[in-house]
Amino acid sequence: MTLKKTLLASVIGAAMTTAVLPSMASAETTLRMAYDADPVSLDIHEQLSGGILQLSHMTFDPLVRWTSDLEFEPRLATAWEQVDDTTMRMTLREGVEFHSGNAFTAEDVVWTVERLKRSPDFKAIFEPIESVTAVDETTVEFKTADPYPLLLNLATYIFPLDSEFYSGTAEDGDPKDEIVKNGNSFASANLSGTGPFTVVEHQKGTRMEFDRFEGYWDEESPGNVDRIVLTPISENATRVAALLSGDVDFIAPVPPNDLDRVREDEDVQLVTMSGTRIIFFHMNQERVEAFQDPRVRQAFAYAVNQEGIADRLMKGFATPAAQFSPEGYAGHVDSLEPRYDLEKAQQLMAEAGYEDGFEISMMAPNNRYVNDAKIAQAVAAMLARINVTVDLKTLPKAQYWGEYDDRAADMMLIGWHADTEDSANFHEYLTACPDADTGAGQYNAGNYCNPALDKLVAEANLEVDLEKRAEMLQQVEQTLYDEAAVVPLHWQDLAWASASNVNIEPILNVMNFPYLGDLVIEEE
Amino acid sequence: MTTTTPQVASRWSRFRGSYLLYSFKRDLIAQLSLVVFIALVAVAVLAPWLAPMNPYDLAQIDIMSSELPPFWVDGSDPTYPMGTDAQGRDLLSTILYGARVSLIIGFGAVALQALLGVSFGLLAGYLGGRVDAFLMRLADIQLSFSTLMVAIVVGALVKAIFGGATFSAYAVPLLVLIIGLAEWPQYARTVRASVLAERSKEYVDAARVMGFTSRRIMFRHILPNTLSPIFVISTVQVANAIIAEAALSFLGLGMPETQPSLGSLIKSGFDYLQSGSWWITLIPGLMLVVLVLVINLLGDWLRDVLNPRLYKG
Numbered sequence: 060m061t062l063k064k065t066l067l068a069s070v071i072g073a074a075m076t077t078a079v080l081p082s083m084a085s086a087e088t089t090l091r092m093a094y095d096a097d098p099v100s101l102d103i104h105e106q107l108s109g110g111i112l113q114l115s116h117m118t119f120d121p122l123v124r125w126t127s128d129l130e131f132e133p134r135l136a137t138a139w140e141q142v143d144d145t146t147m148r149m150t151l152r153e154g155v156e157f158h159s160g161n162a163f164t165a166e167d168v169v170w171t172v173e174r175l176k177r178s179p180d181f182k183a184i185f186e187p188i189e190s191v192t193a194v195d196e197t198t199v200e201f202k203t204a205d206p207y208p209l210l211l212n213l214a215t216y217i218f219p220l221d222s223e224f225y226s227g228t229a230e231d232g233d234p235k236d237e238i239v240k241n242g243n244s245f246a247s248a249n250l251s252g253t254g255p256f257t258v259v260e261h262q263k264g265t266r267m268e269f270d271r272f273e274g275y276w277d278e279e280s281p282g283n284v285d286r287i288v289l290t291p292i293s294e295n296a297t298r299v300a301a302l303l304s305g306d307v308d309f310i311a312p313v314p315p316n317d318l319d320r321v322r323e324d325e326d327v328q329l330v331t332m333s334g335t336r337i338i339f340f341h342m343n344q345e346r347v348e349a350f351q352d353p354r355v356r357q358a359f360a361y362a363v364n365q366e367g368i369a370d371r372l373m374k375g376f377a378t379p380a381a382q383f384s385p386e387g388y389a390g391h392v393d394s395l396e397p398r399y400d401l402e403k404a405q406q407l408m409a410e411a412g413y414e415d416g417f418e419i420s421m422m423a424p425n426n427r428y429v430n431d432a433k434i435a436q437a438v439a440a441m442l443a444r445i446n447v448t449v450d451l452k453t454l455p456k457a458q459y460w461g462e463y464d465d466r467a468a469d470m471m472l473i474g475w476h477a478d479t480e481d482s483a484n485f486h487e488y489l490t491a492c493p494d495a496d497t498g499a500g501q502y503n504a505g506n507y508c509n510p511a512l513d514k515l516v517a518e519a520n521l522e523v524d525l526e527k528r529a530e531m532l533q534q535v536e537q538t539l540y541d542e543a544a545v546v547p548l549h550w551q552d553l554a555w556a557s558a559s560n561v562n563i564e565p566i567l568n569v570m571n572f573p574y575l576g577d578l579v580i581e582e583e
Numbered sequence: 584m585t586t587t588t589p590q591v592a593s594r595w596s597r598f599r600g601s602y603l604l605y606s607f608k609r610d611l612i613a614q615l616s617l618v619v620f621i622a623l624v625a626v627a628v629l630a631p632w633l634a635p636m637n638p639y640d641l642a643q644i645d646i647m648s649s650e651l652p653p654f655w656v657d658g659s660d661p662t663y664p665m666g667t668d669a670q671g672r673d674l675l676s677t678i679l680y681g682a683r684v685s686l687i688i689g690f691g692a693v694a695l696q697a698l699l700g701v702s703f704g705l706l707a708g709y710l711g712g713r714v715d716a717f718l719m720r721l722a723d724i725q726l727s728f729s730t731l732m733v734a735i736v737v738g739a740l741v742k743a744i745f746g747g748a749t750f751s752a753y754a755v756p757l758l759v760l761i762i763g764l765a766e767w768p769q770y771a772r773t774v775r776a777s778v779l780a781e782r783s784k785e786y787v788d789a790a791r792v793m794g795f796t797s798r799r800i801m802f803r804h805i806l807p808n809t810l811s812p813i814f815v816i817s818t819v820q821v822a823n824a825i826i827a828e829a830a831l832s833f834l835g836l837g838m839p840e841t842q843p844s845l846g847s848l849i850k851s852g853f854d855y856l857q858s859g860s861w862w863i864t865l866i867p868g869l870m871l872v873v874l875v876l877v878i879n880l881l882g883d884w885l886r887d888v889l890n891p892r893l894y895k896g
Contacts, residue, residue: 296854315857367646372669420748436670436840443641450748451841 119218119252163191170222255576291314293426341505361404383485390482390532416446585667593873695763700770735841777809818882
């Protein structure tokens with residue numbers, strides 16, 4: 060009886076879904092996508108991270124953005140001219156509207172840059188900008204204290220916010236524009252930008268839903284996606300299975316051990332790019348006295364087998380690294396090779412007087428970078444060879460960044476992509492002497508500090524002769540390598556996969572900011 | 584001196600002539616299960632001497648030899664007959680050590696459950712009244728918390744108060760404690776029911792009239808008569824505890840990744856199940872299934888033997 064009933068019910072159910080689905084599909088095009096995690100907040104100035112920038116590109120528009128071959132493409136800024144060495148004038152697009160209905164003006168750009176300069180995470184990259192003024196409704200003028208060659212690179216990070224929407228006080232009495240890291244603020248739960256999608260619903264860690272913004276200015280965009288449902292799936296195998304079974308249309312990242320399986324499946328397509336994101340470990344000198352000894356840090360660098368990780372854990376889907384700058388960056392030094400040498404490592408530990416090793420704590424996210432938790436486990440095992448006992452804790456990125464800001468462990472894993480596509484950015488954020496006022500070293504969880512390097516990078520930023528500048532940046536990389544400021548692991552390659560009717564290739568880029576507004580889903 | 588010798592002999596001969604042994608001799612499944620079970624316990628106990636490497640010693644792990652297949656698959660390395668996991672641990676060694684952890688936790692947790700459950704069950708059943716009401720409500724409350732929830736709460740508390748390193752160091756006793764505490768009501772209820780049935784029998788009245796203390800009556804007179812259901816639950820509970828440990832470890836709440844048990848080994852291979860390296864999950868999975876199966880089969884047989892109402896024709 061019950062079996063019959065269940066059978067009957069499932070038959071009816073199947074009949075109903077087949078009857079209902081096609082009519083819904085013709086009504087609107089929905090993209091169901093799965094990332095390893097959802098954005099930690101709706102406030103795009105709260106955290107400088109890949110997830111937040113991906114959200115920015117969905118719900119906001121930058122002044123200019125990178126094309127896939129790394130050229131600048133006008134977005135909210137339509138034209139720009141260098142007035143003199145330190146002044147740039149930008150003409151803004153007319154007739155652009157925010158999600159709230161407010162009109163976009165030059166004042167919004169000024170307001171946004173001023174807020175960026177207050178953001179603990181962003182202020183360091185916006186440090187060179189001295190002032191922004193609205194010349195008229197559609198013109199803004201950027202002034203830098205000194206000649207600054209990377210102003211347009213910076214403009215890719217200026218996503219104008221709706222100044223009217225974010226002004227005033229929220230219900231709880233706090234100003235709407237306040238930036239609270241890992242906390243609750245008006246901006247972390249409400250959003251109004253000019254971007255192609257509006258946020259309909261955000262259940263943290265479970266589901267996020269976007270609708271296409273009807274008043275979107277870019278009418279030439281080929282994008283035909285009306286609705287996006289983003290589901291975070293942190294388990295690699297589950298995410299791939301969801302794509303292969305047709306539960307979702309688009310996933311990122313694709314874990315290295317599943318690349319072949321995805322490539323061989325005829326109903327899905329795989330897009331890969333060699334990446335520029337460096338994955339590495341900080342060694343906290345403030346928490347562990349031993350790390351103040353360069354020999355101990357070098358020993359750690361010698362003990363870690365980067366090639367083993369890239370080859371085995373990443374299945375060759377990463378380039379082993381011994382420095383921050385990937386090939387092609389100004390600061391890249393060709394001669395720096397991974398230096399795995401266990402005997403040398405043990406010898407250095409002995410020289411430093413730590414022959415018997417010591418105990419450290421280690422933390423790593425488990426849904427931020429490709430195989431992050433496994434990498435941390437492997438490194439913990441490698442450090443056991445130099446008698447270092449590791450207490451490893453891996454946690455989801457929603458919790459991890461809070462711990463990271465507290466510098467809660469002796470070694471912390473982080474990946475970094477240079478925001479300006481330039482070598483100086485690595486040092487400014489990751490190894491510069493920490494300074495809360497300027498935002499320098501905001502992500503320096505190692506507390507490594509070498510004022511001479513800070514000076515060198517500051518000088519490099521003013522150097523107009525690009526060859527000289529490259530030389531200076533290479534010197535920085537060399538010093539960081541010699542002093543073993545961090546333990547670099549690899550540059551992580553990128554991989555996305557989608558159902559074959561979802562044209563992801565044109566909207567992807569090496570920064571890993573998919574321009575979903577321009578995504579085309581073909582009718583099947 | 585003279586009286587003890589014949590007593591021992593008579594016990595042995597009593598066992599030889601018992602229905603227990605008689606039915607065991609005629610039950611092939613029970614014999615096979617016992618052989619497999621003893622073999623598994625033996626290899627688990629002897630793991631430190633049998634295993635080719637110590638999987639808990641991180642210094643012996645080499646990432647370069649990760650994900651090697653077992654010996655019957657192409658590309659295997661004779662050093663690692665059962666292959667290696669994603670971190671380069673020898674699977675054979677890890678499974679032996681993992682089985683050890685599973686068995687220690689299984690038996691440890693059941694011993695704790697039995698201790699708590701039997702004492703509470705006896706007290707509740709024999710004393711009755713308020714004590715009974717109180718203990719049984721306590722059992723109800725305990726039953727309403729699932730093992731998982733107790734594990735999450737205790738695990739989170741220990742990690743928050745003493746740090747992750749302490750949790751890793753005491754993972755085994757902690758898991759014994761968690762699983763033991765979460766499931767004692769199973770015993771308490773069964774024992775209480777048997778005690779209620781026994782309490783009104785003449786031998787108990789006789790003992791009472793003779794002036795024995797309650798404690799003596801409970802433990803010396805009633806308890807031996809409730810042992811058969813306790814044995815039967817114990818076998819089921821050992822299997823349950825092993826499964827509970829595996830489930831907790833699979834969810835990341837049990838044994839730390841650096842000291843894999845069968846459950847955490849199955850979890851660590853889960854990502855690779857469909858992408859080639861199936862052995863990381865499948866081999867420890869089979870081990871777990873076999874271990875639990877033989878314990879359950881033994882338990883089944885024991886239940887049939889000890890339950891007079893279930894005599895097989």
